[in-house]
Amino acid sequence: MLLPSFDYYHPQSLPEALSLLGEMGDQARPLAGGTDLLVNLKLKKLAPKVLLDLSGLEELQGNGTDEGLVSLGALNTASRLASGGPEVPGLLAMGAGSLGSPQVRNRATLGGNLVTARPAADICLPLLALGARVVLAGPSGQRQVSLDGYFKGPGYTVKEPGEILTHVLLDAPRPGVGGGYQKLGLRQAMEIALVNVAAHLELEDDGKTVALARVALGAVAPFPMLSPGAAQVLQGAPAGEKIFTEAAEAAAAEARPIDDHRGSAAYRQDMVRTLTLRALRQALSQAQGSKEEQA
Amino acid sequence: MSGNFEVIGSRAPRKDAPNKSTGKARYIEDIKFPGELAGALLQSPQAHAKIKRIDISKAQALPGVVAVITAQDIPDVKYGVSPARYDETLFAVDRVRYVGDEIAAVAAEDLATALKAVELIEVEYEPLPVLLTVEEATAEGAPWLHDQFPDNVCAQVEQEFGDVEAAFAQCDLIQEGSFFSKRQDGAFIEPNQCVALMDSDGVLNLHSSTQVPHYVQRTLAMVTGLSMSRVRVVKPYVGGGFGPKASATPIDLAAGFLAMKTGRPVRMAYTREQVFLFSRARHGFTHHMKIGVKKDGTLMALDHQATLDGGAYSSFGIATVYYAGSLLGGPYKLPNMRYHGLRVFTNKPACGAQRGHGGVIARALFEQQMDVIAEKLGMDPIELRLKNMMETGDVTCNDLAMSSLGMRECIEAVKNGSGWDQKKGKLPPGKGIGMACGFFVSGAGYPIYRSETYHCTIMIKADEDGGGIVVYTASAEIGQGSETTMAMIAAEAVGIPYEQVRVKSGDTDFGIDLGAYSSRTTLMTGHATKEAGENLKAMILETLAQELGIDQSRLDIKNGLVKISGEPVDFSAIRTGYIKEHRGWQDQPSGEELTFREAARLAYLRLGTLVATGKYKPPVLGGKYKGAAVGTSPAYGCSAQVAEVSVDFETGQIKVERITDAHDCGQAVNLTSVEAQMQGSVSMGLGEALFEEVKFDGQGRILNPSLGEYHIPTVMDMPETKCIVVESGEPNGPFGAKEVGEGAIMPTIPAILNAVRNATGLVLDETPLTPERVYLALKKQKGA
Numbered sequence A: 001m002l003l004p005s006f007d008y009y010h011p012q013s014l015p016e017a018l019s020l021l022g023e024m025g026d027q028a029r030p031l032a033g034g035t036d037l038l039v040n041l042k043l044k045k046l047a048p049k050v051l052l053d054l055s056g057l058e059e060l061q062g063n064g065t066d067e068g069l070v071s072l073g074a075l076n077t078a079s080r081l082a083s084g085g086p087e088v089p090g091l092l093a094m095g096a097g098s099l100g101s102p103q104v105r106n107r108a109t110l111g112g113n114l115v116t117a118r119p120a121a122d123i124c125l126p127l128l129a130l131g132a133r134v135v136l137a138g139p140s141g142q143r144q145v146s147l148d149g150y151f152k153g154p155g156y157t158v159k160e161p162g163e164i165l166t167h168v169l170l171d172a173p174r175p176g177v178g179g180g181y182q183k184l185g186l187r188q189a190m191e192i193a194l195v196n197v198a199a200h201l202e203l204e205d206d207g208k209t210v211a212l213a214r215v216a217l218g219a220v221a222p223f224p225m226l227s228p229g230a231a232q233v234l235q236g237a238p239a240g241e242k243i244f245t246e247a248a249e250a251a252a253a254e255a256r257p258i259d260d261h262r263g264s265a266a267y268r269q270d271m272v273r274t275l276t277l278r279a280l281r282q283a284l285s286q287a288q289g290s291k292e293e294q295a
Numbered sequence B: 001m002s003g004n005f006e007v008i009g010s011r012a013p014r015k016d017a018p019n020k021s022t023g024k025a026r027y028i029e030d031i032k033f034p035g036e037l038a039g040a041l042l043q044s045p046q047a048h049a050k051i052k053r054i055d056i057s058k059a060q061a062l063p064g065v066v067a068v069i070t071a072q073d074i075p076d077v078k079y080g081v082s083p084a085r086y087d088e089t090l091f092a093v094d095r096v097r098y099v100g101d102e103i104a105a106v107a108a109e110d111l112a113t114a115l116k117a118v119e120l121i122e123v124e125y126e127p128l129p130v131l132l133t134v135e136e137a138t139a140e141g142a143p144w145l146h147d148q149f150p151d152n153v154c155a156q157v158e159q160e161f162g163d164v165e166a167a168f169a170q171c172d173l174i175q176e177g178s179f180f181s182k183r184q185d186g187a188f189i190e191p192n193q194c195v196a197l198m199d200s201d202g203v204l205n206l207h208s209s210t211q212v213p214h215y216v217q218r219t220l221a222m223v224t225g226l227s228m229s230r231v232r233v234v235k236p237y238v239g240g241g242f243g244p245k246a247s248a249t250p251i252d253l254a255a256g257f258l259a260m261k262t263g264r265p266v267r268m269a270y271t272r273e274q275v276f277l278f279s280r281a282r283h284g285f286t287h288h289m290k291i292g293v294k295k296d297g298t299l300m301a302l303d304h305q306a307t308l309d310g311g312a313y314s315s316f317g318i319a320t321v322y323y324a325g326s327l328l329g330g331p332y333k334l335p336n337m338r339y340h341g342l343r344v345f346t347n348k349p350a351c352g353a354q355r356g357h358g359g360v361i362a363r364a365l366f367e368q369q370m371d372v373i374a375e376k377l378g379m380d381p382i383e384l385r386l387k388n389m390m391e392t393g394d395v396t397c398n399d400l401a402m403s404s405l406g407m408r409e410c411i412e413a414v415k416n417g418s419g420w421d422q423k424k425g426k427l428p429p430g431k432g433i434g435m436a437c438g439f440f441v442s443g444a445g446y447p448i449y450r451s452e453t454y455h456c457t458i459m460i461k462a463d464e465d466g467g468g469i470v471v472y473t474a475s476a477e478i479g480q481g482s483e484t485t486m487a488m489i490a491a492e493a494v495g496i497p498y499e500q501v502r503v504k505s506g507d508t509d510f511g512i513d514l515g516a517y518s519s520r521t522t523l524m525t526g527h528a529t530k531e532a533g534e535n536l537k538a539m540i541l542e543t544l545a546q547e548l549g550i551d552q553s554r555l556d557i558k559n560g561l562v563k564i565s566g567e568p569v570d571f572s573a574i575r576t577g578y579i580k581e582h583r584g585w586q587d588q589p590s591g592e593e594l595t596f597r598e599a600a601r602l603a604y605l606r607l608g609t610l611v612a613t614g615k616y617k618p619p620v621l622g623g624k625y626k627g628a629a630v631g632t633s634p635a636y637g638c639s640a641q642v643a644e645v646s647v648d649f650e651t652g653q654i655k656v657e658r659i660t661d662a663h664d665c666g667q668a669v670n671l672t673s674v675e676a677q678m679q680g681s682v683s684m685g686l687g688e689a690l691f692e693e694v695k696f697d698g699q700g701r702i703l704n705p706s707l708g709e710y711h712i713p714t715v716m717d718m719p720e721t722k723c724i725v726v727e728s729g730e731p732n733g734p735f736g737a738k739e740v741g742e743g744a745i746m747p748t749i750p751a752i753l754n755a756v757r758n759a760t761g762l763v764l765d766e767t768p769l770t771p772e773r774v775y776l777a778l779k780k781q782k783g784a
């Protein structure tokens, strides 16, 4: 398969990239790892005249923590996220580690995953459950958007063509917080999930009561979705099987899967229930584990 | 096991390992010719339609386009695999029969231009009813895909051996079951590609990624109207084949025509999607079986029906439908067997041969039913198999002669190797263990076309300085290791170290070889290589005996040294002559014994260049009944496997945790290669059991023509695999060797099915065992 021809730019700063993007409008596409973009070019799904390689942008690299807020650069590769570290929540590491294969993870970036916005995207789901905000830089400055409200449709988000996603912001990992990630597919690797679930739990100081919960569901709606019902069931309740089962039920009720050649809607709905329960159990054990560690 | 070998049975490093591991191996993609044109195919977007009009004028007018050809520009010659069923034309004449059917080809200065030109070809279609299933194709009033095949029946087989009804009347238990499998893709790593060019001798050279240079040469010659000697096919390194590369492709032929027309080299390549469109891989099978046994477990009779969804053309299908029946003749004593086979045309890509040709799903159902029978009779599944298995010397009811059969050794090896007795019936919930057996031909007894041709010929030439030998073979190294195998066999036969043998293969200028299919190369090409090696050795020893004035029977060569029995013999004149010839060299022969180098050099000085040849074709084999040619082989490999699985009851997900695999390959030529074939078979069988399915939409378009959406196992899905090599010593094989490439896949699917049944109690009748399928079956079981 042949790549169509295009012009290639390698800007060295964010302002330069933004001004190029501003000049060329939707004729241009940012290029990060290329694991989505180049595939789509070859399949002739996209035919931009210009590719704007982001790899020279210092502003999109690196991670940092400031006043309990973690900032993760858009150019973090899935491999980097999967290997964890103090700024990377365990939930995000699990999701990133389940993406594709080692080769794909070495190329695929956080920004690319968020902009491609596939319904089962393995980096989107953890970030959604973690309550992350994306930072978008555009011609008229920066804006922050909560991920809950960022996704609009498959491959379609609130990001404007002239904007570049620079980084995401989320709460720094802390004791009493845990995550669970469950991905169901045919294979153990190189697999887009049939259903995936990311669960995030924050416990009160008693180590039992749920202070806050978010459950994100993949491949059961046009884009990664949160289950408000599950969150509501969990909030303020004592963490445990009973409430997790109810939350799983609520998540399954809110999922909106469709039938396609990869699986039926009914099966996916049932799997939301099973995977949510498992993800919550996993999140609880991580949250309690982190508390014990601290003690 | 049988012999006292120097080279055979070792783990000699593969001849291609240095090139492949350093990226130096040249595949067709890496071989460039000056002045190449790029070719591209126009393939039908419609599954079934009449062609009303083709207009190539816009494509021809595009700058950079050098040639555009359609059915009008080439001889009207039908081809295919089996001559009795030639039903393909390179380009559609007036009708297309599947999405992907070839209509035209373009050659242009570059690929982008060729692809653009293909888009500019205008075709007016008149849609015809699209028949996508066997039911639709055989329905009353369905249009026929081919005028010469009424009712869309490609082939029908009726066979009965013994008296099935009479046997059923004596049975205590009659077990019935059905099975449905899905179409597979070969999923070899290297998509088909070729370059054709005319040389200055007027020979059409085709370099192609194929398993069968000889059949490609024959088809290309027949379709172009050239003689065989005016067509040469060369196979560089090939990235796998598994069956779908065992016949000429439309790009082989189109590139040939375009090269003839333009006088320039023309390269054509399939994309991954086009690999799926060409297909020629595993059929979707439907089987029904009725198996009768006595109370003590004695197998009495099998009544078997198989229906194959063949796709749009015959391809290998006639062989497939016969194999689906004949490969149940063993490895158990089964005195009565009836088979009704049917292969039907549908508007989908043609299916063909794939590893375990025709037999895999029949074996899956049969072995699954064996387990059910064992349970109903209160027997252990292994005990039931041991009771019925064949032994060396047995002949099946359909005349397949088991000249060696280590079935018992295989069964016992997997029983002990897996810890069967400690595990069966004692595993925790969600875990299961199951076993199965199988067997396969070690080379088809007959060529695809009727002929008395040798199946392979070999030339071995000794280096003029005596330093080594070169084996010339037209056989096809496709990654399975046949070059290594032939080098080892030649080294053993001549009596020299493996390192002194070079192999040149895959070129039709080197002789005849039917190619890499039906697990034939080790046994057949191996025989010819052994014969050539022995002939070469005899030539050298005859000259040496004359020179030394002794009887030739006193001489032998082993490990590069001449062995002289009896009284010591003075060979100093030969050595002195050699040393004088090589003044200045640092590695003069020394030591007590005359070397191969000196002896071979002497023979060259007396006779000129030393060339010895070998050849092989099987003896007349098997039965006289219709279809007896499919399934007869000089030898049969057999195997047994135990699978251990865990089943997730809440998701339906199956994980194959461990496979214990034993295979009787007669004699391992290269132990590492035998184990690699066993592991590869497990991987392919596991994929078919759990993941693989080519899916179509309602218009006959493939929904998942990529290795992202068509799931083959990754290394992460591979179970821990324990390979146990059994060596029964095959009298009809070179140095006792027989197949491992396909027999090893036979037990994988049923062993997994039986393990899943052991874990869940479910008799699942449809592959792949996707989580959803298993989950629904579990749900139904719970409800029931």
Ligand SMILES: Cc1cc2nc3c(=O)[nH]c(=O)nc-3n(C[C@H](O)[C@H](O)[C@H](O)COP(=O)(O)OP(=O)(O)OC[C@H]3O[C@@H](n4cnc5c(N)ncnc54)[C@H](O)[C@@H]3O)c2cc1C
Binding pocket: A029, A030, A031, A032, A033, A034, A035, A036, A037, A038, A039, A054, A060, A074, A098, A099, A100, A101, A104, A107, A108, A109, A110, A111, A112, A113, A114, A115, A116, A120, A121, A122, A123, A163, A164, A165, A166, A190, A191, A192, A193, B708
């Ligand atoms: C073989 C294979 C397997 C895969 N498996 C998985 C999987 O298991 N799970 C999964 O979720 N995904 C998977 N993917 C999809 C893909 O790898 C991910 O979506 C990846 O995160 C995309 O990142 P990238 O850097 O490669 O994006 P690119 O391809 O470079 O870009 C993707 C899109 O985002 C835009 N973009 C990228 N970065 C920015 C930015 N900073 N600002 C604005 N726009 C931007 C690009 O213009 C483009 O439109 C797979 C892909 C392949 C090829």
